[in-house]
Amino acid sequence: xxxxxxxxxxxxxxxxxxxxxxxxxxxxxxxxxxxxxxxxxxxxxxxxxxxxxxxxxxxxxxxxxxxxxxxxxxxxxxxxxxxxxxxx
Numbered sequence: 001x002x003x004x005x006x007x008x009x010x011x012x013x014x015x016x017x018x019x020x021x022x023x024x025x026x027x028x029x030x031x032x033x034x035x036x037x038x039x040x041x042x043x044x045x046x047x048x049x050x051x052x053x054x055x056x057x058x059x060x061x062x063x064x065x066x067x068x069x070x071x072x073x074x075x076x077x078x079x080x081x082x083x084x085x086x087x088x
Contacts, residue, residue: 023047
């Protein structure tokens with residue numbers, strides 16, 4: 001691995017460990033099973049549901065922005081798509 005990849009990996013691991021510490025401190029005893037609508041879920045399920053919903057709404061916002069100005073959001077530099085409207 002290159003030094004840059006190692007640095008990124010170490011930074012991400014540090015962030016992950018920090019998030020886990022903060023969650024453990026914030027949740028405490030609430031980390032056990034949670035019941036809602038007659039279904040029992042654990043904290044992992046709840047957190048993943050929140051992440052999924054956030055990602056879904058962020059995607060919807062990107063679509064709306066694309067419809068308004070014709071630009072595609074590309075956070076990772078993967079795509080060079082752009083559908084700018086021609087000036088009339």
